[in-house]
Amino acid sequence: MAEKIVEEGPVTAEGKEKLRLLTVVRGETLRNRDIYERPPKYELFFPNFVMKELCVGLAFLIIIFMWAYFKDSPLYELSDPAETPSHIKAAWYFVGLQEMLAYFDPYLAGVIIPSMILAGLYLIPFIDPDPVKGIGRFAFKERKFAIGCFLGGVAMWYGLLLVGWFFRGPYWSFYWPWEDHSVVKATEVALWSFPLPAGIAFLVCYGMLVLILPAVIFQNFFFRLGLIRYLITFNLFAVMCFVPIKILLRSAFSVKYILVTPWFNI
């Protein structure tokens, strides 16, 4: 039987207030659920969870067996150090790095940038200023900057990989998928580099822009991070954003290097 409970509220300056109706309790016996403590949102790790994972594994086992039965893994002709093929491609998961070689010197594409990526990944737990936000769920709105940077990086890695795999032909020239790879493309257009002062000016301006501007615009963010974490975060951010900038300069404006020095080029 339902019973309406309306109590008189405390006396305030405006006079007596009435409390809202909070709930209607049905006068029946309590059900099992209310008596026994049972974690309703949890299941046993073993056997429930493990069995489910195993089922997914078995499904993939079938897929792999079918795949292995119908499609042979590639094996090309015996290696020949004397003959460089016109069409060298690394394993598909490294084609992103190989694609970067088209825009950067090998020390940047193969060593510095991958090292920065890995350093950034290792540092993530220590440069994230918030210890609790969004654990265990997809909180895109609350972690816009973190998730934006991460997904931006992932998109760039796989974007370069796709370009390298599908749009590159002999001698790493750009081919549209419908173009014939046997037609050798004309040699590269003449590239030019920034003169030294312009290069230094460009890099200094870029550094100032990425390192100082966010601190001025998002002051709360800056104080929440603290100076050291802020500098680490935005140095990594600057490197990440530099990759598409250089790619754009190279492919749209034929810029070979931004900075040319006797020791290294950027």
Add this chain to the structure above:
Amino acid sequence: MKWVPLGLVRYTVCLGGLSVFFFLLCILTGPFLMLYYVPDVNRAHADVMDIMQVVPFGAFVRNVHRWSACLMIVCVPAHMTRVFLQAAYKPPRQLNWLVGITLLILTYLMCFTGYMLPWDQEAYWGATIGATMAENSPFLGAKGPFSVLPPDKDIHYIMLGGTVLDQPTLSRFFFAHCIAIPGALAGLMGFHFFNIHRAGGMSGPL
């Protein structure tokens, strides 16, 4: 009794488990390939050819090895992305994130070294690209900026066991692929799982 959040077996949370599953498939098929493969530059290619054409079920076993490795290298970064998006690297799980990134690197190294073993054109020149990058490392590579080491002492030489890809390269890549990296991977994976429990279970509604 260990309780885990219900509904974890969804598309995204299986990725870690699947990575292990593909790793196990590689571990199971690898030794069978080793029975017929000799890491000798004069034999390696012919041995893989034999595995593909002569050895009973050889092609099937190699295909399973190759395709599960391919799927593993898809699953591991995807698992990392899931972990990041669900903020599962935040306290108390930072250590597991660090171990996870190391596992990611080891997985890539595993693929890089394995790709080279058939000693075919694709493998040889693919590995050459990697070697060129090592050669161009700043400070540590002989051709890189600020190089301080001579060509017979730099990181490129250590990686290849010589100045060009040859027998020493194949030997050390074989050792890395079959013993060093899988050992490190298996050990760290064990720690990765142990740490899930130590750090308060899987990330779910806390």
